[in-house]
Amino acid sequence: LLSIAKSLDREQHHFYELNITANDHGKPVKSTSQILKINVEDVNDNPPQFYQHIYKAVVSEESPVGTEVIKVEASDKDLGINGNLTYIIPKGLASDKFIINEQSGQILTADSLDREEKAIYLLTVYVKDGDFPAYFDSTTVEIEVLDVNDHAPSFGDSCYSLQIPENSDLSVIHTVVATDLDTGKNSEVTYTIKGGNINNKFSLDLHSGELSSHPLDREVIPEYYLVIEAQDKGKPSHSVLCNITVTVLDQNDNDPVFEKSEYSASISEGALLNTKVITVKAHDQDEGINSNITYSLSNETLSLFKIDSTTGVITTAG
Incomplete structure (x- = not known):
């Protein structure tokens, strides 16, 4: 009866070759030998493992849909169906902007990207083996979206009169x-x-x-x-x-200027009071209150004439 003396581990030693000898109890002893070859079959006792705990990648925001971003890889010590690996990105993760090839581990863009909307995506990627129930492993993929010059400057509210x-x-x-x-x-x-x-x-x-x-x-x-x-x-x-x-x-930085540098008029000596003699006119280049003009006469007139302070009309006063 051949039995196992201690537990076997196919990943450490997958093949044994035993030389079995059978002896009788006679004198002299007679014997015979037999070679026994033993293959250790695999069971799913090892989970898959990613080569890296975190992957980092960059992709341009103008990349078309289907652009390869990065490839993640994992290994499994088991064989056969137990070692068949499937890569998974859960639905809804990162707004479904990325997909993964289940067999190769290639991550591709699945939608248009806008760095101004989101500059960095963090994906949790899973890998499972082919047994049931399956063993899993996970890794994190950090994807940075690179900028392209797709926006013009904006003055906002700093542009006004x-x-x-x-x-x-x-x-x-x-x-x-x-x-x-x-x-x-x-x-x-x-x-x-x-x-x-x-x-x-x-x-x-x-x-x-x-x-x-x-x-x-x-x-x-x-x-x-x-x-x-x-x-x-x-x-x-x-x-x-x-x-x-x-x-x-405006500032009041201009003097009023008469239209003429000299005015002349004549009037009869018998003119009545308030008889119009002449109108003088001046202008000021300033504006608003700074351009309002008031007219007045000097005392040299001996009060025989007066002037309307607003219109500049000179009349007799005596």
């Missing part, structure tokens, strides 16, 4: 800010003035977006219509325009 007092010293009057949803170079923005900068009265910092103004003269140009561009550094780059109206506010 400005009011600047005239004659102000050189100073920063506003800062435009544009943001870009991309990342890296694709999100770096530079600023330039593309139009409306008459006489180069304005300057714009290329990187900070600070808009500066030299002293302005409302009486020369009362409004400026600036066109500012924000452009990212992607390839190809994207840009956006911002239209800013700069209104120059």
Whole structure:
């Protein structure tokens, strides 16, 4: 009777060759030998194992559906059906953006990707052997979505009309800010003035977006219509325009000026009181209250004439 002396492990030793000898009890002893070959059959006593506990991969957000991202691999010490491996990504994981080839372990894109929507996906991938009940192993796959320059900068709420007092010293009057949803170079923005900068009265910092103004003269140009561009550094780059109206506010920096440097008139000596003699007219280049004009006469008239302070009409008063 041949029996097993200790437990067998096919993964350690799968084949044995025994030389069995049979002896009689005579004198002299007679014997015979027999070779016995023993193959240890496999049972499913080993779970599959991934080669790595975590895999890392990158994929471009513009990759078409079906693009291979990475291949995961596992091994099983068992043989036959026990060693047949199946790779699985559970349904609904990572919004079903990825699928896996059950036999090869290749992970592919199953849907379009948008880095601005989600930049990193974490997948739990399982592998099972072919027995029932099956043994499992799992690994984590970290997938980073690489950016492409698919967004233009946006000025948001920093693009609006400005009011600047005239004659102000050189100073920063506003800062435009544009943001870009991309990342890296694709999100770096530079600023330039593309139009409306008459006489180069304005300057714009290329990187900070600070808009500066030299002293302005409302009486020369009362409004400026600036066109500012924000452009990212992607390839190809994207840009956006911002239209800013700069209104120059008035200061009382101009004297009134008569239409004529000298007026002359004649009147008879018998003219009645309040007889119109002449009308004088002056103008002021300022605006609003700064341009309102009041007329008056000096005491040299000996109170014989008076002037309407609003209209400039001179009449007799004596």
